[in-house]
Amino acid sequence: MIDGIEVAKKAAEILLSEVSEIDLVLLYGAFAQGRGHSRSDYDMIAIINNKKVEWQFVVNEQPICLWSMTWKDVEEVIAGKNGIIWSIGVNSLVKAEIIYYRDENILDKFNKLKDRVIEGEIIHSYKLLKILILFMGYFGD
Numbered sequence: 001m002i003d004g005i006e007v008a009k010k011a012a013e014i015l016l017s018e019v020s021e022i023d024l025v026l027l028y029g030a031f032a033q034g035r036g037h038s039r040s041d042y043d044m045i046a047i048i049n050n051k052k053v054e055w056q057f058v059v060n061e062q063p064i065c066l067w068s069m070t071w072k073d074v075e076e077v078i079a080g081k082n083g084i085i086w087s088i089g090v091n092s093l094v095k096a097e098i099i100y101y102r103d104e105n106i107l108d109k110f111n112k113l114k115d116r117v118i119e120g121e122i123i124h125s126y127k128l129l130k131i132l133i134l135f136m137g138y139f140g141d
Contacts, residue, residue: 019053028092041063041065
């Protein structure tokens with residue numbers, strides 16, 4: 001049985017040795033949900049104050065797909081400002097397993113943002129409703 005969290009922590013260590021400005025590393029997807037298997041990849045997000053990195057590498061023969069977000073990106077996703085794929089973005093963040101955090105302040109900041117998901121859901125739902133109304137008006141009767 002693959003210990004997905006341990007492999008993700010090893011991947012985070014490798015990343016942190018190269019990019020020291022990382023505040024938080026998250027594991028989402030199959031391994032975070034306990035459904036990972038030998039052919040699953042590791043889906044990870046690094047939250048960095050104002051820098052973007054994208055990495056694809058292998059740890060223990062497991063592919064690691066890591067992309068980064070700034071804190072502003074995280075805030076916009078949670079606030080429902082990232083378009084019609086809101087649910088995918090917010091689920092990746094809210095249901096993720098926290099692999100690394102720089103300090104307690106960072107962890108607290110992230111948890112406070114997660115607490116605002118309901119606000120983002122309302123904003124996102126309103127946007128979808130507007131699109132639906134426009135669509136219905138376009139095709140009319």
